[in-house]
Amino acid sequence: MPSAVRFGVNYTPSEGWFHHWLDFDLDSVRADLDSIAALGLDHIRVFPLWPYFQPNRTLIRPRAVEQLRALVDAAGERGLDVNVDGLQGHLSSFDHLPAWTRTWHRRNLFTDPDVLQGQAAYLRTLAAALADRPNFLGMTLGNEVNQFSAGPHPDPDRASSTEIDTWLDRMLAACAQGAPGRLHLHAEYDATWYQDDMPFTPAQAARRGAVTAVHSWVFNGTAQRHGRASVPAEHHAAYLVELSKAWAEDPHRPVWLQEVGAPAPLVPAEHAAAFTEATVRNVLDCPDLWGITWWCSHDVSRRLADFPELEYGLGLLTNDRRPKDTALVLARAAAEPSRAVPATRTTALVVPADPSLRSVCAPGGAVYDAFFRLTADGARPTTVLGTHADDRDRLARRGITEVVTPEQVLPTPQGGTRS
Structure with a gap:
């Protein structure tokens, strides 16, 4: 039976990066898409x-929208489906926000009524x-928009979790109004799961939108603490997938x-293929995985200045569209003719339900360390909220037969282990 897991890539144009919208060249886009397909x-x-698509709150440029349609059509001609991120937002260390939200027109991205009206109109128009x-x-509301809502952003648009609830509901509704029945979602970077004061919460990520999205980057302290070939580094993506399930109401939410x-x-670079292979293998062992979308398709050109050094070489393909070893790893995984459905994860690690305590899930935290100790022991853990740990019906729906706390897993100060 063919695998139901989707394999894709975040499209970074080989010419001009995302500034290609200013000099849109459909032939170049087609060549990029050929190399992806x-x-x-x-x-x-x-x-x-x-800012390129909606430079004024009441101006959504028709030509830009037509260019987006042309890109989607070109992808379709090559057998590629397309998810569109709306509010960019933040990409590769750069913020891209329209002038009508900044400096002299400074207005909160998540609470100002005029900004919300403009955002909703934009998302609805694209959809x-x-x-x-x-x-x-379908639409993703934007790329890691939670980074605008709290530190360490240097100029955050602060909002409460209740205000973020309202923002998410309105923006997702705008997408659904534009394109009913499609896969509309929101996506944040891992501070949603790890940062105590982040107003975007795990419950929002796991309950709003058609699927839960996770973004896995081991430069968050994982690789620094444990090394590139460690259990935490090679299973970090799987950890985020399973961590998200603690907050999901649907036991089989994708x-x-x-x-x-x-x-x-x-x-x-010489170890990237091995890291890719291990990451993909381990995340494919997570039930209810919708898909894997690698970052990113093509390297950033060295002719573009001021990117963090790591951003230049993240592509599956070089800037002149040649596949790297990482691309071949992903291609082999996508081509696998059949794949067994992952077995249910029957051991659940208890996670605090209080979002002000979520740093225990971050690198160095008790939940994080316990999860990877269980993983190293072959336990294939998932997670459950502490408030649900004794709910037999809920545990049964998820196939969980054993619940453990971090204290039962982690080494004691004397070096022994608690059973």
Whole structure:
């Protein structure tokens, strides 16, 4: 039986990076898409830059929308489905926000009524423009927009979790109004799961939108603490997938590994293929995985300045569209003719339900360390909220037969272990 897991890539244009929207060249886009399709992948995630598409709150440029439609059509001609990120937002260390939200027009991205009206109109317009395209998967609200809502961003648009609830509901509704029935979701970086004061919460990630999205990057302290070939590094993506399930109400809610990559120098280029193979193998052992979307398709050109060094070499393909060893690893996984459905994970690690305590799930935290100790012992753990740990019906729906706390797993100060 063919695998139901989707394999794709985040599309970074080989010419001009995402600034290609300013000098849109469909022939160049087609050549990029040919190189992606040749890997046997089935979808891409694309990034309109918000200031280029909506430079004024009441101006959504028709020509930019038509160029997006042309890109989606070109992808469809090559057998590629497309997810579209709307509010860009933040990409590869750069913020891309329209002038009508900054400096002299400074307004909160998550609470200002005029900004919300403009955002909703923009998302609805993009979704509606693609609603009749059979290869349009749906909208992601934006790329890691939670980084605007709290530190360490240097100028955050602060909001409460209740205000973020309202923002998410309104933006997802706008996408659904534009393109009913499609796969609309939101996606944040891992501070949602790890940072105590982040107003975007795990419950929001696991309950709002069509699927849960996780973004896995081992430069978050994982590779620094444990090394590139460690159990935590090679299972970090699987950890985030399983961590998300503690907050999900649906016991079989799909989880999308929407971003994952092999960042140098923590994962040197000569070891990137091995890291990719281990990451993919381990995350495929997670039940209810929707898909794996690698970051990213093509390297950033060295002619572009001021990117962090790691960003230049993250592509599956070089800037002149040649596949790297990492691309071949992903292509082999995508081409696997059949794959057994992962067995249910029957051991659940208890996670605090209080989001102000979520740092215990971060690198160095008790939940994090316990999860990887269990993994190293072959236990294949998942997670459950402490408030659900004694709910037999809920545990049974998930197939959980054993519940353990971090204290029962972690080494004692004397060096022994608690059973």
